[in-house]
Amino acid sequence: MGSMKDVAKLAGVSVSTVSRVITGNIPVEQQTRVRVEDAIRVVNYRPNLIARGLRSKNSHLIGLVVPEVIHATFTSFIKYTEEIVNRHGYNLILGNTQSDPEVEEQFIDTLLRRNVDGVIFCRVSDKSRVLGILERTNVPIVVLDRSLGSENVHIPLVSLNNRMAGVLAAEHLSDLGHAQCACITGPMDIALSRKRLEGFKSHIESRGLSLDTTAVVEGDFRFGSGVQAMRTLFERRAKFSAIWAQSDLMAIGALQELQRRGIAVPEEVSLIGMDDINFAEMMVPTLTTIAQPFERMCEEAVQLILRQQENKPVPENRIVLDPELIIRESTARK
Amino acid sequence: MGSMKDVAKLAGVSVSTVSRVITGNIPVEQQTRVRVEDAIRVVNYRPNLIARGLRSKNSHLIGLVVPEVIHATFTSFIKYTEEIVNRHGYNLILGNTQSDPEVEEQFIDTLLRRNVDGVIFCRVSDKSRVLGILERTNVPIVVLDRSLGSENVHIPLVSLNNRMAGVLAAEHLSDLGHAQCACITGPMDIALSRKRLEGFKSHIESRGLSLDTTAVVEGDFRFGSGVQAMRTLFERRAKFSAIWAQSDLMAIGALQELQRRGIAVPEEVSLIGMDDINFAEMMVPTLTTIAQPFERMCEEAVQLILRQQENKPVPENRIVLDPELIIRESTARK
DNA sequence: TTGTAGGCGTTATCAG
């Protein structure tokens, strides 16, 4: 792979002329243009993005920061973000921080030193100092699926209407005639877990019922905590005919424990998950769930980056998308 | 974030001196060193990797090419590769080609133009022209979990002993007394599917039994094809008391279909998967499976890249790792 | 329309 110099020499022109035919839209005489184009082919010239980036101060690189990779939500974010940035001519540089502030900071540091054109953060905690660091740079940044409550109002944010997710779940269950519901939440120090519970609870109360405190168990979004939460519910002798788990993985954990105890789903207990991961359809019974619009979330995030970069006014700084109820087999009329 | 120039000006030295204290191990007088270090702190200087890369012709970037993201095997590769390259001071740039040769080529092109220090390809087909393109460059390249048969013997390769996977599955089933087995394979135009089947079959034959051709169905590694394959087996009235599916996803599909037909696993039919994805433990019954050493595979791949880059002799050009049988609940004595 | 010159931020070489 030759450089511009090689092309120039071969074509008998200066490098700036080569640059012009590469860039296009700058007048070059037809004759020299073809000479240059031929030379380009001969030396197999491809513009070097490093050099170009050094000059133009942008890298066409977008950083994606996730706290985990093997995790339905983040895997989806990775997939769609990569696809979308690609479509816009960018490449994705991926960083898994495992929620370790140390790793987080160190990754952000190299991103900045690579002149990335933007950084997308998945579910970053307000505790992480990185937001502060990034704010002081002028690198476009977007928080996707954010967690904690206290607000950095000026940082662009794409998130789900988590409260609505709770309402949708409660609505579906009460429509089916369930008067006693249980809820397996995510970590309560993450705002989205609280918002989901709040929506769930408030809809139940709006129907004149109440959500028993013994029927609310905290999990960590993962499978094991779903199993454990189910056991806790039984230990507490909580009364319920329906359960909402705030992630499909926890719902699948709950399902496993129910089946091990010989409790039929949905005949005896109805079960709703959340996320609509692929596996929701693979269970027996298939899982009713609250779907997140992963692809649209990523699209909005990338748009926010690109707009900031072009210094276009960003009309909406906080984009909140709606979840959707997907009815399958795991819920039934009481 | 200032540049070296800023630091130099502030410290009253030349840029080369600044460069020296950054690089370390080049003699600089103690006094000027501290002056420079102070200045570095003041202007918040961080060496720019783009510029450094332009000079030194390496980017500390490694490209990972996968044909899919939301897919147990590749998600694992992404996770581990990212972790490992990071540990070595590299960043990962991820490309999902969806097996589209067009996208593949275009991605490789930008990788080369970014001066990546290495490219790791997951399950690349021999049909893709990219291997040829890459061979002509001197960028280190490794094929991970490769598929097709015809050999480019000089390209470093990390793969699984797929034949052994088949043997392990057959061995386990015949140890349990199953004389009639079925197999749901991956796409037969992918070499690893054929090798797996070959191992499976040959072990069965070594026991004086045979694998009925009606009991072999081709899938595509995905859930839906597992469901479909199961139906096909029933339509064909194939006789079997045990099934090996060459991916956990297909096994889960088969399981769903079996359960829908009221056939108990493992009481009536034993079932083995392959991969040992997270969900294998989440099923009821939990899935017996053949585990792939994903992390080690990635480690070897990264090692091969780094060794090539340092121009160290690469002792082993083809690394084949062994799978492992994980016994859970979905298999039982006949 | 084309070439020359300078610079993007680093590092390496060569004097001093």
Add this chain to the structure above:
DNA sequence: CTGATAACGCCTACAA
């Protein structure tokens, strides 16, 4: 030990 200077590959004034 330190400072010019050139070079990495590209782009963009400015001049011709």
